[in-house]
Amino acid sequence: MTWVVRILDTIDSPADLRGLSVQDLQQLAAEIRDEIVRTVKRTGGHLGANLGAVEIILAVHSVIDSPRDKLIFDVGHQAYPHKLITGRREQFGTLRQLHGLSGFPRMSESPHDAFGTGHAGTSISAALGYCVARDALGEQYKVVTITGDGALTSGMSFEAMNHAGELKTDLVVVLNDNKMSIAPNVGAMSNYLTQLRTDPTVHRAKEELERLIGRIPAIGGQMWKAAEKLKDTLRSLVVPGALFEEMGFTYYGPIDGHDIAMMQRVLREAISRGGPVLIHAVTEKGKGYAPAEKDPGRLHALKPANSCSPSSVITYSEVFGQTVLELARKDQRIVAITAAMPEGTGLDVFAAELPEQFFDVGIAEQHAVTVAAGMAAGGLRPVCAIYSTFMQRAYDQILHDVCMQNLPVVLCLDRGGLVGDDGPTHHGVYDLSFLRSIPNLVIMAPKDGQELRNMIYTAMMHPGPTAIRYPRGTTHIPSDDQWHALQIGKGRLLRTGEQVGIVAIGSMVDSALKAAELLAVRGIDAAVMDARFVKPIDEDLIVTLAQSCGCLVTVEENAVIGGFGSAVLETLAKHGLTVPVRCMGVPDIYVEHGATEKLLELVGLTPEDIASTAEQVVSRADVWKNSAVIR
Helix, strand or coil, X not given: CCCCCCCHHHCCCHHHHCCCCHHHHHHHHHHHHHHHHHHHHHHCEECHHHHHCHHXXXXXXXXXXXXXXXXXXXXXXXXHHHHHCCCCCCCHHHCCCCXXXXXXXXXXXXXXXXXXXXXCCCHHHHHHHHHHHHHHCCCCCCEEEEEXXXXXXXXXXXXXXXXXHHHCCCEEEEEEECCECCCECCCHHHHHHHHHHHCHHHHHHHHHHHHHHHCCCCCHHHHHHHHHHCHXXXXXXXXXXXXXXXXXXXXXXXXXXXXXXXXXXXXXHHHHHCCEEEEEEECCCCCCCHHHHHCCCHHHEECCCCCCCCCCEEEHHHHHHHHHHHHHHHCCCEEEEECCCCCCCCCHHHHHHCHHHEEECCCCHHHHHHHHHHHHHCCCEEEEEEEHHHHHHHHHHHHXXXXXXXXXXXXXXXCCECCCCCCCCCCECCHHHHHHCCCCCEEECCCCHHHHHHHHHHHHHCCCCEEEECCCCEEECCCCCCCCCCCCCCCEEEECCCCEEEEECHHHHHHHHHHHHHHHHCCCCEEEEECCEEECCCHHHHHHHHHHHCCEEEEEEEECCCCHHHHHHHHHHHCCCCCCEEEEEECCCCCCCCCHHHHHHHXXXXXXXXXXXXXXXXXXXXXXXXXXXXX
């Protein structure tokens, strides 16, 4: 039997690329695609963007000298080929698994990961920071970013480009233009890039004009130099990418991002030219894998194999999307806003049926929140749906534009809590803490889909700002087709008990109920409270529970510092109650990636962990009571 040795199996570092011909690199690209598809089908992960970026990554690594030279990715959805050729081929099968390779670049994972990324719009800023450090320390290395076109809907990208144009330092930005982020890109920048991609006259204008003038005997070269001096006047007529040129970048493109030889040639020219340079490379998301080419939105990412849900469940995102749609059918003032995530947030059904009441603002969370504030001030009822981890980017807008003016904006934070294999850049475990200190804001977290429906309706009826935080994953299909308004700031007692009160919020309520069942087997009578509201908190019920049980355990899928448990402690202190309390939540660490169930075990938030903690608190309370009697 003849064994065929893959080129990929001979690549242990980017240095191994330099002896390969263009034909070898093309073969390597095909092998990398096969490896990515085979692995991601099993582990889950981001598929389309990685398949589309293979040739760009091979071209860059064959020209620069990593890790001495720095390659920085935007988001990192397209970094799998980079991982495969930077010494992590043997570990690639552990992708997104607990203690395995991260799905994103991570500085602690490899010296070839120059900067950790997981959110869009950061690459040019980080790369410019490297350039400033390089120049200040008198070092000599190249800095290249691979930035997705979706990232250009992020204002931070333009802030960085504006600064880079002023500094005029050596920086190469490769714009990977696949016409999509997760959903199709929207807005003026997307239209501008489309014009550059599709207008062959503009594409050839500068090159043809230079050649024409250069042919004029004797004076052609002088005329072209004069034209260069007048470029501010002529640029809009002869130079594609004029917007980037106006920002101080030399523009190359559009070019075929799958043409390795062309990419190598342009990269070398860009590096030798110096200053800020932008290379506009057009690619196909999902290239080389027919299903992803056909449906790049749906195959942006794959779930792990064998991760199907039973028909009796529905995702929280779907419950949200369907509920808002039902309400908006009856009230044209209700509008839905998302930041490039219509499918991920469940608003795709809303957009399809009520397009005039739907707004996708692109990867621009700050703008999304403030435009919602303006809509509310103008008389609409905006619902702004953004993943918890991305809502972090709009903190000032929530505080300053929405809550300070007490505007009726409904902030819906999807993916609250641990989100599994996307890892620390995507865990939504800080929202309860960073939102809780903002005046005027009502904060809710549902235990299930029916409670989410009630909370959305409650938020619509409330005259001020609200935030609803719900987890990634599934819930049972709501049994009640209707909804009712909740009393603001009131929780409910789901189980009575006399020895310990377990006060849980959101996704942890079911775990608290299971813990109470475990405690009952051990002879401990536990009460369970579904808090529902983080702010205003149900002070009366918490005080009553503390007095009747003599000890409490709080449980939240949020950072334990400054979160829901802290609110309970503040309540007890306010009322002068001194009882044993244990606050359970995510510890003061960045939790790694892995299956959510494994991560809950890792941070100690399983039903067994809750039961064991409650048992310890009961023992402590008994000692407390006995010592009080002795005194």
